[in-house]
Every structure is written in C-alpha cells, then in structure tokens.
Amino acid sequence: MTQPRRDRQKQTGRRPPFRRQEPTILVVSEGLTEKEYLDAFWKASHNQRVTIKVVGERCVTKTVVEVAKEESDKAIQRAQNEDDDNLKFDSVWCVYDVDDHPHLTEAREMAAANGFETAISNPSFELWLLLHFRDDPGSHHRDTIKSFLKKYDPGYDKHVDFDLYAGGYEQGASRARTLDKIAAQIDDDGRNPTTGVYRLTELIRGTCPEVRGTWWIGAKTERKEMLTVVQTGDVITANCFLHDSAERETRWILKAQVWNDGQITGHLEYPSGDREYRFQKFSGRISQDGRTMEGRAEYKDGGGHDHLWSRVGEIAQGDGIA
Numbered sequence: 001m002t003q004p005r006r007d008r009q010k011q012t013g014r015r016p017p018f019r020r021q022e023p024t025i026l027v028v029s030e031g032l033t034e035k036e037y038l039d040a041f042w043k044a045s046h047n048q049r050v051t052i053k054v055v056g057e058r059c060v061t062k063t064v065v066e067v068a069k070e071e072s073d074k075a076i077q078r079a080q081n082e083d084d085d086n087l088k089f090d091s092v093w094c095v096y097d098v099d100d101h102p103h104l105t106e107a108r109e110m111a112a113a114n115g116f117e118t119a120i121s122n123p124s125f126e127l128w129l130l131l132h133f134r135d136d137p138g139s140h141h142r143d144t145i146k147s148f149l150k151k152y153d154p155g156y157d158k159h160v161d162f163d164l165y166a167g168g169y170e171q172g173a174s175r176a177r178t179l180d181k182i183a184a185q186i187d188d189d190g191r192n193p194t195t196g197v198y199r200l201t202e203l204i205r206g207t208c209p210e211v212r213g214t215w216w217i218g219a220k221t222e223r224k225e226m227l228t229v230v231q232t233g234d235v236i237t238a239n240c241f242l243h244d245s246a247e248r249e250t251r252w253i254l255k256a257q258v259w260n261d262g263q264i265t266g267h268l269e270y271p272s273g274d275r276e277y278r279f280q281k282f283s284g285r286i287s288q289d290g291r292t293m294e295g296r297a298e299y300k301d302g303g304g305h306d307h308l309w310s311r312v313g314e315i316a317q318g319d320g321i322a
Contacts, residue, residue: 024050024051024052024053024086024088024089024090025050025051025052025053025089025090025091025092025093025203025204026052026053026055026068026071026072026075026089026091026092026093027052027053027054027055027093027095027200028054028055028064028065028067028068028071028092028093028094028095029054029055029056029064029094029095029096030063030064030095030096030097031056031125031158032056032158032159033125033158033159033160034054034056034095034125035054035055035056036056036159036160036162037125037129037160037162037165038052038054038095038200038201038204039052039054040160040162041162041169041201041204041205042054042204044162044166045204045205045206046259046263047204047205047206047259050203050204050206052204053071053089055067055068055071062102062103062106062107062110064094064095064096064107065094065107065110065111065114065116066110068092068093068094068111068114068116069110069114069116071089071092072089072092072114072116075087075088075089076088091117091203092114092115092116092117093116093117093118093119093200094107094111094116094117094118094119095118095119095120095125095197095200096118096120096121097120097121097122097123097124097125097142098120098121098122098123098124098190098192099123099124099142117199117200118196119195119196119197119199119200120190120194120195120196121194121195121196121197122190122191122192122193122194122195123140123141123142123145123192123193124142124145124146125195125197126142126145126146126149127145127193127194127195128172128176128195128197128198129149129153129156129160129165130145130148130149130152131171131172131175131176131179131195132152132165132168132169132171132172133149133152133168133172134148134152135175136175136178136179136193137193138193139191139192139193140192140193145193152164153165169201172198173198173201173202176194176195176196176197176198177198179193179194179195180194180196208233208234208258208259209258209262209286209290210231210290211229211231211236211258211264211286211293212229212230212231212236213228213229213311213312214226214227214228214229214311214312215227215228215229215293215309215310215311215312216309216310216311216312217240217307217308217309225240225241226240226241227239227240227309228240231258234257234258234259235255235256235257235258236254236255236256236257236258236264236266237253237254237255238253238254238255238256239251239252239253240252240253240254251270251271252268252269252270252271253268253269253271254266254267254268254269254282255267255269256282258286262285262286262287263283263284263285264282264283264284264285264286264293264295265282265283266282267279267280267281267282268280268281268282268297279300280297280298280299280300280304281297281298281300282295282296282297282298282307283295283296283298284296284307284309290311291310291311292308292309292310292311293307293308293309294306294307294308294309295307295309
C-alpha cells in the first residue's frame with residue numbers, strides 16, 4: 001500500500017529555514033592532487049565559518065566546468081525542493097591547469113557565463129606547490145616544474161603530504177600574487193608562470209575575528225572590570241587590572257592566538273599572583289557577532305574559573321596595536 005504524498009502547499013505555520021552565516025564553497029578540480037591539497041588546507045585553516053566540498057575529477061578542463069555546473073544545478077534543485085536556500089553553494093570554483101589542454105577558452109567562457117570563479121595554474125598545479133619553497137622559477141613546461149618540485153618533495157607523485165607545504169604557505173601566496181602583478185603590468189594575464197590558486201585558498205582561510213578593543217569582564221549582574229586587548233594578525237595580548245575580594249589591585253596578562261573559527265587559545269599570567277595561580281592555560285571562543293567571548297582559565301594544579309567578556313568599544317585605528 002502506497003503512502004499518500006505530503007502536500008507541501010497545505011502545510012501552514014512552517015517556519016523558514018534558518019540561514020547559516022558561513023558560506024559553502026564548491027570546488028571542482030581536474031585531478032586528485034588538487035583535491036588532496038585543498039581538503040588538507042581547509043582542515044588546517046580551522047575555519048569553521050567556511051564549508052567546502054571538493055570534487056576531484058580525472059578529466060579535461062572543459063569537463064571540470066561541466067561537472068561544476070551539474071553539481072551546482074543539483075544543489076539549486078535541492079534548495080527549491082526543500083525550500084531551503086542553505087542547500088545552494090555560495091560560490092563555485094573550477095581548478096584546472098593550462099598544460100596542453102584543448103578547450104581552454106571555451107572553459108573560461110562557460111565558467112564566466114555561469115558565474116563560476118576559476119583558479120588556473122600555468123603551466124600546472126605543481127607551480128603553486130613549488131612556490132611554497134622558492135621564488136619565480138621562470139617559464140617552463142610542466143615536467144620541468146615537477147622536477148623542480150621533487151627537489152623539495154622527493155616523494156611527490158601526484159599525492160600531497162600537506163605537512164611539507166604548510167610552513168611555506170604565506171610565502172607561496174605572496175609569490176603567486178607577485179607573479180600575477182608582473183603579468184598584469186605587461187598585459188599578459190595568465191601567462192606562464194602564474195597561478196590563481198591563492199585566491200581560492202585565501203577565501204577558504206578567511207580572516208580571524210577582530211578582538212582588539214575594550215571589553216568588560218563579568219556578567220551583567222556582577223561588578224565588571226575593564227579589559228584592553230591589542231591584536232597583531234592572529235595574535236592578541238590582553239591586559240587587565242582588577243580588584244580581588246580584599247580590594248587589592250592585581251594585574252593579569254593574556255597572550256593567545258585567535259583562530260579563524262573564533263577559538264582563542266593561550267596562556268594567562270598573574271605576575272604578582274600566588275604561585276599556584278600565576279600561570280594558567282586559557283581557552284575560549286568569540287561569538288558569531290563578535291560581541292562576547294566565553295572561555296575558561298585552568299590552574300596548573302587543577303581547578304579553574306570561567307571568563308565572560310562583553311565588548312564595549314573599539315580601540316581607535318593605530319592605538320594599542322603592537
């Protein structure tokens with residue numbers, strides 16, 4: 001006996017789906033090397049505010065864009081069927097090489113027509129990997145670029161050991177930007193050597209939340225103390241002068257790292273505090289709207305106390321920045 005189908009039109013009082021704050025990115029690549037690298041990069045970025053789906057296809061350039069369109073269309077159809085825009089991709093990226101592939105112009109035009117972004121490497125993705133280790137290698141065939149790469153990653157054979165590359169990411173992205181600038185200056189965008197992979201990785205990585213500013217410590221019903229936070233990139237230093245139960249003034253200092261997902265990890269120090277409380281391990285998380293922080297300081301010999309910060313203002317530009 002068949003079950004009657006639900007009539008969605010007759011459902012009343014149905015709440016619209018909650019719109020997530022983090023974007024979802026679809027990435028379609030022409031090989032597994034790209035997929036391995038991008039999957040590992042996303043995990044290493046600790047950016048929970050971005051979700052990516054990487055589809056690694058062993059296919060030619062034109063097919064990468066066709067697969068991207070198929071995946072995007074499926075997501076759009078699911079979103080319509082479920083009445084939930086969260087199921088759509090916020091951006092779609094096609095990652096492919098120039099190499100000696102045919103249909104490059106057609107692939108670019110198809111991607112542009114569908115609003116897709118492209119991360120193209122000329123001559124190959126191995127150029128992006130090589131830039132993690134060295135400067136502009138000059139214009140070469142992909143086989144030569146691969147031979148250069150093997151000097152730094154002797155075991156490289158289309159599989160990526162991301163740990164070897166993680167430490168060179170910042171320099172690699174900077175070098176890739178420089179190659180793009182040089183190509184633009186001579187009106188030869190996309191020339192050999194260039195790679196646009198850094199534009200995708202920077203989107204995936206995102207930026208850590210802004211924590212610099214002035215905060216209150218404590219719940220609304222409690223007496224609150226003022227906290228000043230300075231920030232350089234993803235590193236923060238917080239200074240607080242407070243009064244203990246005997247009205248004695250004391251000071252603590254927090255030095256920590258802020259991750260892209262809003263997590264804060266570091267150490268808190270009371271320079272003049274009792275020995276058992278002088279050094280504490282600190283962890284916390286900034287709220288999605290950036291207005292509050294909940295965390296906990298753990299004592300060296302056990303125990304600890306909770307923190308609640310509420311933002312009350314921003315430090316003026318250039319003030320208090322290390």
